[in-house]
Amino acid sequence: MNIIGKRWTIHILLELHKGEKKEKRFNELKRKLGSITPKILSERLTELEAEGMIMKNIDESTNPPKSEYYLTESGRDFVKIIQGIKRWGLKWKFQNEECEKAICKYCDV
Template sequence: MNIVGKRWTIHILLELYKGEKKEKGFNELKRKLSGVTPRILSARMVELESEGLVVKRVDNSTVPARSEYFLTESGEDFIEVIQGIKKWGSKWKFNNSECDRSVCKYCDL
């Protein structure tokens, strides 16, 4: 819970997982996660990187340099934990048939 219990952490991991593109830039994440402040997003990215769930790749060939983030193998494994929680919630806590049918990778919710 010390790793993923903080606000925005699970949202960040899911956002990195979503879609066809594996890498996402900081500003792209900030746009997709409406409500997160740049300071909090930056802090969570550093924490996720230090825990080995996310890797930061810096492209110095552009000005300014572009940072992209992507899930590590450990981070991708953790998505299965999140999906297990979703499955449990669907069974016991909420009734959302649309969410039951969706695949988290392609879900916009």
């Protein structure tokens, strides 16, 4: 909970899960997450990497070097937990036609 409970952490994991392209650059994450500050995004990415939930791939053949982040097996497993929480919420706590679809356009879960 020290990591997952922090603001933006789940949003970052879901953003890395979304779409066909599973690797995302810092600025792409920043743009898609909207109001997150660069400092907080950097801190959360560092924490998630230290916890083994994401990996950072650095391509030093470009100038400047290109860094991309992606979910590890641990991170992908945690997304399954988020999906389970969503299913529980749909069953017991809220009605949302968009979220009742197999994959919701808002969270891709």
